[in-house]
Amino acid sequence: MRSLGARLGALLRAGDLLVLTGDLGAGKTTLTQGIAEGLKVRGPITSPTFVIARVHPPLADGPALVHADAYRLGGFAELDDLDLDAIAEDSVTVVEWGRGLAEGLADGRLEVIIERGDDASETRELKIIGVGERWSGLPAELA
Numbered sequence: 001m002r003s004l005g006a007r008l009g010a011l012l013r014a015g016d017l018l019v020l021t022g023d024l025g026a027g028k029t030t031l032t033q034g035i036a037e038g039l040k041v042r043g044p045i046t047s048p049t050f051v052i053a054r055v056h057p058p059l060a061d062g063p064a065l066v067h068a069d070a071y072r073l074g075g076f077a078e079l080d081d082l083d084l085d086a087i088a089e090d091s092v093t094v095v096e097w098g099r100g101l102a103e104g105l106a107d108g109r110l111e112v113i114i115e116r117g118d119d120a121s122e123t124r125e126l127k128i129i130g131v132g133e134r135w136s137g138l139p140a141e142l143a
Helices: 002-011 028-039 076-081 084-088
Strands: 017-022 053-056 064-069 091-096 109-116 124-131
Touching: 002 028, 017 028, 028 064, 028 091, 028 109
Parallel strands: 017 091, 017 109, 064 091
Antiparallel strands: 053 064, 109 124
């Protein structure tokens, strides 16, 4: 998950939105840690469940990472109260548990659905869906 996140992070730019979906322990935060490595932002990257959102500034040229968790939010109005759209244009925004809430933060987005394997191994199945003009054709690195 971290390796994929790092490759993904290297492809992202300011204004990009990622909506991560998956059960508890599926790897959403681990994927985001890799994205942070690819973006070269300040860490540590931990689950923002209780603080709802964190901003990780860049260590070099590039966008900041906004890492949000919508798990405890009661609906879009509470997400809107975070004003993520105010900084989304200059940042890469990753919203865990954001399906059904975060899609309106940008015209386009990557939806990443993570499912754990049926066996006791640590396998994961990922589905990456590009929405909008920016992601009309997924880069080969993600296919």
